[in-house]
Amino acid sequence: MRTWALILTGLYVHIVLFYSIFDIYFTSPLVHGMTPHVSNESPPAKRLILFVADGLRADKFFEVDDDGKSRAPYLRSVIDNKGAWGVSHTRVPTESRPGHVALIAGFYEDVSAVAKGWKENPVEFDSVFNESRYTWSWGSPDILPMFAKGASGDHVLTDQYPPELEDFADSNSSKLDTWVFDRVKALLKTGKSDRKLMEQLNKDKIVFFFHLLGIDTNGHSHKPQSREYLENIKLVDSGIKEMTELIEQYYDNDGRTAYLMTADHGMTNWGSHGAGHPHETLTPLVAWGAGVRKPVTGKERVDQDSYSEDWNLRHLKRSDVQQADIAPLMACLIGIPYPVNSVGILPIDYLDADDHQKFLSLYANAKQILSQYQIKMEQRKQTTLSMTFRPYSELTPVLQAEMIRHINKLTQAGNYPTAVI
Ligand SMILES: [Zn+2]
Structure with a gap:
């Protein structure tokens, strides 16, 4: 009887581990619901x-x-x-x-x-x-x-x-x-x-x-x-x-x-x-x-x-x-x-x-990538216990806002090459 219990437990653990591998590695990392960002308001090509x-x-x-x-x-x-x-x-x-x-x-x-x-x-x-x-x-x-x-x-x-x-x-x-x-x-x-x-x-x-x-x-x-x-x-x-x-x-x-x-x-x-x-x-x-x-x-x-x-x-x-x-x-x-x-x-x-256009397109590109990250972070927040949730320390919402403020300041001064970097 004990052997059967052991075998069943072993089998169960294997199934859970096997499933979790598929769940972790074979679940799409793609997120949905982002707002589209236009790349270029005055495109050179039709x-x-x-x-x-x-x-x-x-x-x-x-x-x-x-x-x-x-x-x-x-x-x-x-x-x-x-x-x-x-x-x-x-x-x-x-x-x-x-x-x-x-x-x-x-x-x-x-x-x-x-x-x-x-x-x-x-x-x-x-x-x-x-x-x-x-x-x-x-x-x-x-x-x-x-x-x-x-x-x-x-x-x-x-x-x-x-x-x-x-x-x-x-x-x-x-x-x-x-x-x-x-x-x-x-x-x-x-x-x-x-x-x-x-x-x-x-x-x-x-x-x-x-x-x-x-x-x-x-x-x-x-x-x-x-x-x-x-x-x-x-x-x-x-x-x-x-x-x-x-x-x-x-x-x-x-x-x-x-x-x-x-x-x-x-x-x-x-x-x-x-x-x-x-x-x-x-x-x-x-x-x-x-x-x-x-x-x-x-x-x-x-x-x-x-x-x-x-x-x-x-x-x-x-x-x-x-x-x-x-x-x-x-x-x-x-x-x-x-x-x-x-x-x-x-x-x-x-x-x-020109540098201005390059900046605008790159900035829209950054916002487009960031919006995926934000949606992903929201999803994580909702599926994780609030006490254990920690935002990625390199890109917390406060840091994101600070970076955007900094970029806006540089562009107001017309410093596009630095803003692009
Ligand atoms: Zn081939």
Whole structure:
């Protein structure tokens, strides 16, 4: 009898411990109920074009071949003459879903997503697409629906290929990318005659999202050193060139389009991803167009580490970001509210704006992050016994108010650079 009691007690303890692990680690840290903060009241861009080359690692994109030539000549000319570039540092797990969530929603996916299924939305979250007036997205059925499903209303539109097209054994997967480019061409063509579509395409605060899966698929089947992977980079580069020209033409070169090219994660030499090797976590970022700064050369450039030594880019300033910082950057360029769950910090180094505007956008960003903290603290307070509740000592409500007073004082004196720090 006693043995049974012991076994049952042991089992009970195990169940409680097991449950608590799931409860602690697999409960979403996301909070809801925050007030949105507009990133930029006078945005430089009316529209944002986001290209995500799935599985493209930074070195294979930036490095030059034996003849000193780039694999991505169009984007190299953008880096040289038009825009800003750097390495976007991703986090583990280096998988497509968490990578896209960091880029587009601005937070690092919680582990509860893994426990509750990869493709579904286990928790509701806000995103740049949700905050936009309209988003058109093209690409894989594994990626697009998660942003459309969580969005309020039906302003996030998806055009995805059938799953059969994603055939890993296929000899060359770059046709996944060609499919996307062709569909965009078709949409812009319809947008010249269809009144309703034309009206929508001419609104501000809109996003085009190109999800390009060819490079990732070719990397899995043939490895990143393969001809297929490297040729696919070339194809994506020339596709981006063609798309940019087409979009500029559609909008009569109005100078109100911002462009961004990056990746969700990289890939190891043996064609895998998921872990934390630099080949998996370091991805490229190139930005250009409305609101993005021009290349910075000469003395002002920061010293680059040995990682970018072979890229022939030493003369140009390299501006690295954390992957989640890309979400507030996109929001700020088209002037939509920062996604409410975002923890990304606006990379002001990418902006072509004066100190006053940089300050205003960064200040809104700080208030947006702080409002999550305040809601979280309220929730804690309500679920903890009042005697045992202690606010985080580095950021008590008194300290928060003091910091805001200090920032206001600096800005009244016109001292924006110090206020930004
Ligand atoms: Zn993959």
